[in-house]
Amino acid sequence: MTESEVVPGHVIAAFQGEAGIPEPAGHAWDNGWRVGSVIYSRSGGVSTGWSAKLRTGLKVEGVRIARPVRSTDGRFVVAGWKASSRIVGDLSRRVDETVGVALRLADALASQPAPPDPEAADPFILADRRTWEETAPEYREIKAPVQVGHADLLASTIYHGAQVPAVTDVVPFAEPRPHGYTAALVMVDGLIAGAVDIGIVDRFRHIPDIDQLLLRAVSYRRHVNDLHPEATSHGRSHIRRVEDLLMSRLADRL
Template sequence: MYQETVPAHVVDAFQGVPGLPEPAGHGWDHGWRIGPYVYSRACGVAAGWSAKLRGTLQVDGVRLARPVRSTDGRFVVAGWKASTWIDGELARRVDETVLVALRLAEALAAQPAPPEPEQADPFVLADQRAWEEDAPEYRPVTGPLQVGHADLLASTLYHGTQAPVVTDLVPFAAPRPAAYTAALVIVDGLIAGAVDDGIIDRFRHLPDMDQLLLRAVSYRRHVNDLHPESTSNARSHIRRVEDLLMSEAPDTN
């Protein structure tokens, strides 16, 4: 798929250095690296919220890609955002990313939710539908709700033994339980075939994890149903994981 290259006037607005744009990869929203910065398309009203938080948020054992302001103080210019480049790659280190999720959730617990989008997108609708489902395996999840990260596995980079890097904050569509970020990481790892099924037992001790995993895989199923770029191959992997989680759900009868 063709990706629009960052315009020169955007680079100038962020006081970036001129140079040949290099694809930064999926972990950077398919943006472009030029010198010390990565330029990516800014999606939705959450882009400014994410930038402000990444500028100040401290997460134990985790590095955040810090945002860059334009010459007039903006985080978004002509639909583009800029972040400081940090070496790292997406990796099949799902258990470690679950730990990142738990630390990030703790840091985000007191943070306000982002502004509501002007119109419902596939991710908002998918979240609503996932949490409205009432299959027999589902039961109510209690406890405090908070903002969290909806796509952490695809936003966490690793470089040797250095602390992992979170390139962006992709918020939940609505406040959810703290461990839901971790549940999404587990589900995404299982769907991608990046981790063994034993990860379910390794983190089953987290509050309501069985239920959060069911909601997380339901969310991915609805995203796949609603998103125009979804594929039938992805749907088959989601169904495999959903069947696994349904079979492992505690008997509520």
């Protein structure tokens, strides 16, 4: 990061933050900055306010939620920056546990309103929509209720010793998706990262439509890789490996 990307002092003051030297907060916090007990990160577009309002009162069994910090005049975003109360923890390879978090989070989000219409040019939004437009023979229609969910939970769930996990932000889908899709994305992201074995699919076989949800999830990561300007061929090879594996397992089950 360049010096200009460090959280400005006037932003810290607007959120009534304490003075101090900003320290990198890490990927789980959108590569923001920690100053005292507050994390400052760049706003993620139109969903930032929605996520902040949601996290203000969201309760999930066995999960801590990072609460947003308001500015002196009640705003969630100041000069393109958001603020959240810090929770101690780090990203972890505890993928099975995070799938459990995903299922409980989906329960809590089932009755929540959808976020505002997203920015159509956002590569993550485009990827989500292209994913669910896939019509290859392996894909089947999923006849299930749809709801709000989390599109990047593995990268925003942190752990600290024996304490319950914490979720730093809620990143919504482009459109409502089935209940188990958040969990499927966690599983696929764990497989792509080599952080979990393929047996995780069987361990969560009870999730309705899990095979189809996994195909959509890995397709989403493929489309993100195709569209994102910072994507790499190395990342693409890992996505293809997981997609081939899931396709092969599905063929064996038919």
